[in-house]
Amino acid sequence: MEMKIEPRTLLGPGPSGVHPRVLQALGYPLIGHLDPQFLELMNNVQDMLRYAFRTKNQLTIPVSGTGSAAMEAAVCNFVEPGDSVLICVNGYFGERLCDMAGRYGAEVRRLDRTWGEVFTLDEVKAALEEKPAKIVMMVHAETSTGARQPLEGMSELVHSYGGLLLVDCVTSLGGVPLKVDDWGIDIAYSGTQKCLSVPPGLGPITVNSRAQGVLNSRRSKVPNWYLDLTMVGKYWGSERTYHHTAPISMNYALYEGLKLLVEEGIEARWARHLANAQQLWAGLESLGLKLVVPEAYRLPSLTTVYIPEGVDDAAVRGRLLKDYNIEIAGGLGIFKGKAWRIGLMGYSSQPQNVLMLLGALKEILG
Numbered sequence: 592m593e594m595k596i597e598p599r600t601l602l603g604p605g606p607s608g609v610h611p612r613v614l615q616a617l618g619y620p621l622i623g624h625l626d627p628q629f630l631e632l633m634n635n636v637q638d639m640l641r642y643a644f645r646t647k648n649q650l651t652i653p654v655s656g657t658g659s660a661a662m663e664a665a666v667c668n669f670v671e672p673g674d675s676v677l678i679c680v681n682g683y684f685g686e687r688l689c690d691m692a693g694r695y696g697a698e699v700r701r702l703d704r705t706w707g708e709v710f711t712l713d714e715v716k717a718a719l720e721e722k723p724a725k726i727v728m729m730v731h732a733e734t735s736t737g738a739r740q741p742l743e744g745m746s747e748l749v750h751s752y753g754g755l756l757l758v759d760c761v762t763s764l765g766g767v768p769l770k771v772d773d774w775g776i777d778i779a780y781s782g783t784q785k786c787l788s789v790p791p792g793l794g795p796i797t798v799n800s801r802a803q804g805v806l807n808s809r810r811s812k813v814p815n816w817y818l819d820l821t822m823v824g825k826y827w828g829s830e831r832t833y834h835h836t837a838p839i840s841m842n843y844a845l846y847e848g849l850k851l852l853v854e855e856g857i858e859a860r861w862a863r864h865l866a867n868a869q870q871l872w873a874g875l876e877s878l879g880l881k882l883v884v885p886e887a888y889r890l891p892s893l894t895t896v897y898i899p900e901g902v903d904d905a906a907v908r909g910r911l912l913k914d915y916n917i918e919i920a921g922g923l924g925i926f927k928g929k930a931w932r933i934g935l936m937g938y939s940s941q942p943q944n945v946l947m948l949l950g951a952l953k954e955i956l957g
C-alpha cells in the first residue's frame with residue numbers, strides 16, 4: 592500500500608509546521624557520521640545553537656533523541672544518589688522532572704503552584720532558606736499550561752545558595768526571549784519540534800562551565816551510558832571520538848532550521864511570535880472565549896483557552912482536523928476537557944494561520 596499523508600496546519604503544542612527548506616534538507620545524500628563534511632556541519636549546528644540559546648557555552652549540542660532525552664541528559668549527568676534537588680512544579684513537565692530526578696536517586700523536594708501560575712523569587716528563596724539544593728529545576732515554558740516562568744534574577748538567587756539552575760526550554764527556544772548567559776542559567780535543554788520547527792528527534796542542550804565542573808567532579812559514573820555528556824561531548828568536541836551513530840539526516844534538518852532562525856534574527860523571531868500570539872489572543876477574546884493565563888506571563892508560543900460551557904471538546908477538535916486540516920490540542924491534567932492548547936511556534940507562527948483558525952472556530956462555535 593502506498594503511504595498517503597494528508598498535510599495539516601499544525602497549531603498544537605508541537606510538532607509545529609516544518610519549512611520546505613527543512614523538509615528538503617532531510618532528503619540530502621546520506622554520508623558517514625565521521626565524514627569531514629558532516630564534522631563541519633556539526634560545528635555549524637553547534638554555533639547556531641549557541642546563537643539560539645544566546646550562550647557562549649562550549650558544551651552545546653543536540654542530544655540524539657527528543658526533548659525528553661535532553662531532559663534526561665540534563666538530569667542524569669548532574670544528579671547523584673542522595674542529592675537534594677528542588678523542583679518547581681506548576682504543570683505536567685515539572686512533574687516529569689520530579690519523576691526523572693527521583694529515578695536517578697535524587698532526594699526530590701517539590702515546590703508546587705496551581706497549574707497555570709508561576710513562581711516568584713521570594714517563593715524559591717523561602718524554599719532554599721529552609722534547605723539548600725544542589726540543583727533547582729524549573730520549566731521556562733510550561734506547554735501544559737501556557738505559562739512563562741520569569742527567570743530574571745533566578746540564577747543569582749540559586750547561586751547564592753550554592754546550587755545550579757536547570758531550565759526546561761523546550762517550548763521557548765527560538766520563539767520566546769531566552770538568554771542563557773545573561774540570565775546565568777547553568778543547564779538548559781530543548782527539543783527541535785517546537786519553535787525551531789524541525790521534526791522531533793533531537794534535543795538541544797547547553798551546559799556552562801560551572802555545571803561542567805559539577806559533572807567532572809562526580810563521585811560516581813553517569814548512570815546512563817547513552818546520555819553521558821562526558822562521552823557524548825567527546826564526539827561533539829575536538830576529539831570527535833565515536834560514541835553512537837549520529838542521526839545524520841536529522842542534523843541536516845536542524846542545520847537548515849537553525850539557518851532559517853539566523854537569517855530571520857533571534858530578536859525578530861521573538862517579536863514575530865509575540866505579534867502573532869497577540870493577534871490570536873485578541874481574536875479569541877472577540878469570539879467571547881476566556882484565556883487561562885494572565886497576559887503578564889502568558890507564553891507567545893502556546894496559548895491555553897477555556898472551552899466554553901456546553902461545548903464538546905473532542906467534537907470541535909475533530910471538526911477542525913477533519914474539515915479544516917487544523918490541529919490544536921486538548922488540555923492536560925487539570926485542564927483536560929476544560930481548555931484547548933493552541934501553538935504558534937516557528938513556521939506555524941504566521942498571521943494567515945491565526946486568521947484561518949479564528950475563522951474556523953467562529954464557524955464551528957456558531
Ligand SMILES: Cc1ncc(COP(=O)(O)O)c(C=O)c1O
Nearest residue numbers: 657658659684732734761762782
Ligand atoms: C516543556 C516540555 N518539556 C519536555 C517535553 C518533552 O519533549 P519530547 O516530547 O520531545 O520528548 C515537552 C514536549 O512537549 C515539553 O513541552
